[in-house]
Amino acid sequence: MSASTWSLSITDRERLIKAAFEAKEFAYSRYSKFRVGAALLSTDGQIIKGANIENASYGGTICAERTAFVKAVSEGTRSFSALAVVTDVASPLSPCGMCRQVIREFCAQDMPILLVPSDYDSRIAKGEKDGILETSIAELLPHSFGPEELELPREPSA
Amino acid sequence: MSASTWSLSITDRERLIKAAFEAKEFAYSRYSKFRVGAALLSTDGQIIKGANIENASYGGTICAERTAFVKAVSEGTRSFSALAVVTDVASPLSPCGMCRQVIREFCAQDMPILLVPSDYDSRIAKGEKDGILETSIAELLPHSFGPEELELPREPSA
Amino acid sequence: MSASTWSLSITDRERLIKAAFEAKEFAYSRYSKFRVGAALLSTDGQIIKGANIENASYGGTICAERTAFVKAVSEGTRSFSALAVVTDVASPLSPCGMCRQVIREFCAQDMPILLVPSDYDSRIAKGEKDGILETSIAELLPHSFGPEELELPREPSA
Amino acid sequence: MSASTWSLSITDRERLIKAAFEAKEFAYSRYSKFRVGAALLSTDGQIIKGANIENASYGGTICAERTAFVKAVSEGTRSFSALAVVTDVASPLSPCGMCRQVIREFCAQDMPILLVPSDYDSRIAKGEKDGILETSIAELLPHSFGPEELELPREPSA
Ligand SMILES: [Zn+2]
Ligand SMILES: [Zn+2]
Ligand SMILES: [Zn+2]
Ligand SMILES: [Zn+2]
Numbered sequence: 360m361s362a363s364t365w366s367l368s369i370t371d372r373e374r375l376i377k378a379a380f381e382a383k384e385f386a387y388s389r390y391s392k393f394r395v396g397a398a399l400l401s402t403d404g405q406i407i408k409g410a411n412i413e414n415a416s417y418g419g420t421i422c423a424e425r426t427a428f429v430k431a432v433s434e435g436t437r438s439f440s441a442l443a444v445v446t447d448v449a450s451p452l453s454p455c456g457m458c459r460q461v462i463r464e465f466c467a468q469d470m471p472i473l474l475v476p477s478d479y480d481s482r483i484a485k486g487e488k489d490g491i492l493e494t495s496i497a498e499l500l501p502h503s504f505g506p507e508e509l510e511l512p513r514e515p516s517a
Numbered sequence: 518m519s520a521s522t523w524s525l526s527i528t529d530r531e532r533l534i535k536a537a538f539e540a541k542e543f544a545y546s547r548y549s550k551f552r553v554g555a556a557l558l559s560t561d562g563q564i565i566k567g568a569n570i571e572n573a574s575y576g577g578t579i580c581a582e583r584t585a586f587v588k589a590v591s592e593g594t595r596s597f598s599a600l601a602v603v604t605d606v607a608s609p610l611s612p613c614g615m616c617r618q619v620i621r622e623f624c625a626q627d628m629p630i631l632l633v634p635s636d637y638d639s640r641i642a643k644g645e646k647d648g649i650l651e652t653s654i655a656e657l658l659p660h661s662f663g664p665e666e667l668e669l670p671r672e673p674s675a
Numbered sequence: 676m677s678a679s680t681w682s683l684s685i686t687d688r689e690r691l692i693k694a695a696f697e698a699k700e701f702a703y704s705r706y707s708k709f710r711v712g713a714a715l716l717s718t719d720g721q722i723i724k725g726a727n728i729e730n731a732s733y734g735g736t737i738c739a740e741r742t743a744f745v746k747a748v749s750e751g752t753r754s755f756s757a758l759a760v761v762t763d764v765a766s767p768l769s770p771c772g773m774c775r776q777v778i779r780e781f782c783a784q785d786m787p788i789l790l791v792p793s794d795y796d797s798r799i800a801k802g803e804k805d806g807i808l809e810t811s812i813a814e815l816l817p818h819s820f821g822p823e824e825l826e827l828p829r830e831p832s833a
Numbered sequence: 834m835s836a837s838t839w840s841l842s843i844t845d846r847e848r849l850i851k852a853a854f855e856a857k858e859f860a861y862s863r864y865s866k867f868r869v870g871a872a873l874l875s876t877d878g879q880i881i882k883g884a885n886i887e888n889a890s891y892g893g894t895i896c897a898e899r900t901a902f903v904k905a906v907s908e909g910t911r912s913f914s915a916l917a918v919v920t921d922v923a924s925p926l927s928p929c930g931m932c933r934q935v936i937r938e939f940c941a942q943d944m945p946i947l948l949v950p951s952d953y954d955s956r957i958a959k960g961e962k963d964g965i966l967e968t969s970i971a972e973l974l975p976h977s978f979g980p981e982e983l984e985l986p987r988e989p990s991a
Contacts, residue, residue, distance in 0.1 A: 416771035417736040426587040447987040453976040455732035456934030502927040513921040574929035575894040605829040611818040613890035618772030660769040671763040726907040742903040749884040
């Protein structure tokens with residue numbers, strides 16, 4: 360499965376990455392001190408930003424990626440063409456498992472997911488490789504189940 | 518503790534309730550078939566809408582109230598003056614515990630929370646009582662802990 | 676609503692409190708450094724211990740109270756007569772909202788919930804008041820909804 | 834990365850699978866009607882069972898796999914050598930993303946994870962292939978982050 364069948368234009372790719380960095384500024388990371396920003400591109404060209412919003416109960420924390428998804432879906436947007444995620448760490452970090460499951464609910468298996476290093480801008484400025492890890496939910500959540508699996512025939516419960 | 522010190526104007530109250538109904542239309546309630554809408558009024562007069570966004574894993578579900586909060590906070594809005602919630606059930610239903618904990622993170626103890634019955638509009642049309650249960654997080658989550666409690670002095674951990 | 680109709684014997688009360696302290700020793704509180712212990716008394720006299728088990732994703736954290744409940748229920752025990760909770764903080768701290776919702780799923784409204792201060796033992800040794808805050812889910816999660824509310828008649832969804 | 838370096842004996846494999854089926858019997862799957870059982874083998878030879886414990890709030894649901902982990906860890910067991918999961922569906926179903934993240938917290942990348950079809954027993958009785966999908970967290974949660982990634986050097990937060 361390859362992300363290359365998706366036509367994410369250079370322009371869209373750049374504005375999506377920029378939006379993920381902007382999104383990170385609004386993180387409410389009071390407990391972890393670990394800021395994350397996400398940006399989601401919808402198939403109709405909108406960009407929806409998310410940041411991690413933590414909670415004193417820890418378990419009530421909602422990650423940047425899920426924030427972006429619920430923002431979009433709650434405004435009627437359910438069709439997406441790319442996602443970008445950035446943290447304050449130089450190596451590209453990947454969504455947590457819970458976010459992968461939410462991505463799985465709404466996105467095609469091969470939709471591009473861009474994991475952006477925090478020093479992306481300086482890499483670009485220096486003419487270096489951009490350091491982005493480009494992946495997909497097929498890669499990040501193999502053997503996944505989604506809405507359709509819950510409708511498979513089941514043995515009768517006891 | 519009383520919500521009466523808050524000056525939620527009639528106009529704000531009405532547009533908040535209307536927004537909660539509108540929000541409900543975008544619920545993604547594929548598993549429960551139970552739609553919920555929420556609307557949050559920020560102290561600078563914005564209205565932020567949320568709907569429940571469910572997930573095949575059930576545990577990955579995010580309620581309408583939390584959707585509204587992460588939308589607001591991820592756009593830089595952290596100060597709120599009222600919340601309204603509505604479902605498809607005639608009796609006013611209350612936020613789940615997890616949402617109460619998220620409300621606790623960001624709202625004053627006595628901020629008005631309006632639990633709106635699904636037949637609000639027809640009640641108003643008939644000149645009946647509006648059926649709204651007006652409450653607060655002080656009432657809904659007594660003896661709560663928030664950010665400050667995590668900073669209390671602790672015994673040394675083993 | 677009063678917890679006084681419950682006959683929690685002195686012996687059961689003491690062994691429940693002791694169990695909550697023991698439970699705290701197994702907390703996996705790598706991120707918050709905040710240990711919590713819980714102990715649940717089943718109606719058939721078993722004591723089930725829980726501790727908070729945190730996760731690098733924060734949102735994947737499961738509190739001490741919920742740990743105790745899923746342990747019990749997954750062994751076939753669904754009927755409870757008391758819960759005790761203790762942390763490393765001297766003042767009695769209360770369950771988070773998510774845990775209150777899980778308590779609501781399985782317990783009677785007036786089942787005793789004992790919030791135990793970390794210095795309980797030294798209080799007892801000194802002959803002081805035990806400092807326990809005794810409460811119930813009726814008090815901690817008023818206007819709650821549970822399984823039955825999800826079965827209320829609903830307006831047709833759009 | 835291969836699971837074959839693990840010496841899961843035939844005996845352990847069989848008692849683990851049996852335990853996962855037994856665990857499923859205690860599922861509290863009131864909302865999804867979808868039962869899941871999990872069994873965890875600790876390095877000291879214990880078997881810990883888990884079932885899915887659902888909640889009226891949906892988001893408060895805890896899966897079978899996470900139930901097994903919090904049971905073990907809250908009793909002082911943090912080192913594991915295999916996991917088995919079974920549902921009521923004939924095809925082997927995989928843990929949700931949230932559970933994968935919890936597995937990641939406590940298990941080696943190549944620890945065997947057995948996804949067992951519901952008709953395993955009749956397959957064995959008929960002398961057919963057992964239908965088990967054997968995998969690992971390396972495969973199920975690639976590019977994952979765990980405790981160590983949260984300690985990477987970060988750019989200063991704004
Ligand atoms: Zn996440
Ligand atoms: Zn909720
Ligand atoms: Zn809790
Ligand atoms: Zn799961």
